[in-house]
Amino acid sequence: MTVNEAKQKVETLKEIAGDDEAAHGFEDNLRDDFIRYAATEKGKVGRIARIILTTSKIDFCRWCA
Numbered sequence: 865m866t867v868n869e870a871k872q873k874v875e876t877l878k879e880i881a882g883d884d885e886a887a888h889g890f891e892d893n894l895r896d897d898f899i900r901y902a903a904t905e906k907g908k909v910g911r912i913a914r915i916i917l918t919t920s921k922i923d924f925c926r927w928c929a
């Protein structure tokens with residue numbers, strides 16, 4: 865993920881902000897994409913990101929309104 869890609873995704877989110885459900889899903893995906901990107905980095909940040917990514921394997925109902 866580049867800085868420009870991140871900025872474009874934020875602009876897209878602003879554009880769809882009137883649709884709460886779509887914006888929520890888009891934001892969730894953006895955060896997940898960033899964590900996955902950070903997980904490819906070496907060092908402390910990458911290690912933390914890889915730990916956080918393991919939460920997707922925890923079995924519980926993820927509720928959205």
